[in-house]
Amino acid sequence: MTKVLATASAGGHWEQMMLLRPTLEQFDVHFATTHPDLPRRAGIAAATILPDCNQDQPLNSLRCLFAAFALVLRVRPDVVISTGAAPGFFCVLAGRLTGARTLWIDSVANAEQLSMCGKLSRIFSTRCLTQWEYLADGQRVRYAGKLL
């Protein structure tokens, strides 16, 4: 069965991932987030908690990067999916480097331009989706619908 790693930071990123849950649970999915209460609330027993980080926190980002690689090496997913933010991007990066197919879904919150990680995903992820039609370029950034 296809092994999927699905990572989303606490807050809106996670809420968006939970809307994808019925789709993801057709496969052998493993969830990762940044707050232990979120998988507990959703009744997901085996989730991984990654250290949170953002672009202003170089040390936390480094810790998170290592944790993301460790997670990907442990799970060995066929597919990595993230709805953001930086911890999810690190999982996409690690997935791509270990041969997984990766999908970055830029948060629906980014209605004016792609997030920083979204922009990086145009290069580093197998596919990059925006949830706003006018932000797609039809090549590296595509639109396939939105959660809101």
Add this chain to the structure above:
Amino acid sequence: MILVTVGMQLGFDRLIRAIDEVAPDLPLPVVAQTGKGTYQARNIQTLESIAPSEFDGMIKQTHLLVAHAGIGTVLTAQRFGKPLVLFPRRASFGEHRNDHQLATVGQLDGRLGIIVAREESELRDAILRGLAMEMSGVADETAARRANLTSAIDQFIRTGIL
């Protein structure tokens, strides 16, 4: 009750202060999750943080949510079928890294169950309108856009094609 939330990451004193000031004019008590704000409210009950699982219990008893324009809150309100007043954070007040919340309310204004208050002076009316609102599930067009995205993701996982 009316539940106010500013999200898990940043304080939002401008919203909490504005709500505290209009609270005496409102027909229901207000409970606010304030994050790392410093404003001391006098007319409303405040909590720095609410655990997500506890938040779910509170939102069930809530008539109306008032919140920063965070997507997590928008989706949560939708999931529980609660009307929502959105008050965007502004980068110029140091409330967020950029003005993406202004873009969010620009896109969501007029959607089923969502009322936007762009200024403090608009909050009182927005809340009263929200309390009068009848809610009934997710709009059809939202469900259709959602289905398009989930089937694209399903296909990508199975075949790699997108």
